[in-house]
Amino acid sequence: TPRVFSGIQPSGGLTLGNYLGAMKRFVQMQDEGRFETIYCMVDLHAITVWQDPAALTANTRELAAFFMAAGIDPEKSILFNQARVPEHAQLAWIFNCVARMGWMKRMTQWKDKAGKNAENASLGLFGYPALMAADILIYHATHVPVGDDQKQHLELTRDVAIKFNHDFGVDFFPITEPVIEGEATRVMSLRDGSKKMSKSDPSDASRINMGDDADAIAQKIRKARTDPEPLPSEAEGLAERPEAKNLVSIYAALSDRTIAEVMPEIGGKPFSEFKPMLADLAVDKLSPISAEMRRLTADPAEIDRTLARGAERAREIAAPILQRTYEIVGLLT
């Protein structure tokens, strides 16, 4: 069976972007039944930038609750945190020795996050994509559902697999397919249609957080930046209108329809009419998830047990692949 791997960082503050760009697809791929699905809280990635230790622990449990509240069933999928499966870090070291400095320097996420202060960024932040390649390839995953912002990292994962196979003359690591699908692969900021919705944006009004209550959601959507024109009647009319397109994409994704399918319902409406519709839909879809997250996080011990069981199952797949990798490289084990 084809195998899916994907992860989310427990760096605090989950947004509608994480939900529509990643989590909703994770759940669909689990429920399709066509794939073996492996989902991970990538805590080792999170610490590439400073994380307060107590907050990291709490955020990892909260993220686990988000996975389960959104529909990931830890019996159907393998659900765990990365640190519990040491094979990720072990394979990442091998990949650190396969990947080239030049590849890493070209990564836009590195350039954005390290910014002008690259000398002072952690070595882990620079090597982030090699660990991500290891996350995926330690399971020989064939499909990786992610948001659009991760496309370049997935190309690097393919390059690592190709170079490893070539250098050692093997056909061992698969060439992974990114799965960037749906109507909201890039959810944009509510304040600026040219920036992605992000938990690290200083303006809370720019994003919908998974924990926002109904009033906060409605208010943020009401205040979302738009142009003054009513919505166009056809999807094509959204092309040069990033803010309008973003809100319509969110509406379509939340209602499990395509943009073309929602246009007959909302086309031509002024924002004063469309925004309350969007707010109602968002509250409808998101509040059961946040309520379930609150219920699950009330029992951290149960979350920890679930993640420990998931890690055991993950290691059953990862350990033999790491062993074989060591043999290929010529490491005595």
Ligand code: AQP
């Ligand atoms: N705005 C978004 N639209 C679509 N997909 C998104 N994802 C994140 N933001 C959007 C997808 O969520 C998954 C988890 O990503 P992550 O753990 O790497 O989180 P992130 O991208 O670091 O989240 P932020 O909010 O963007 O944090 P900062 O600001 O720190 O970079 C991925 O599949 C990602 O594509």
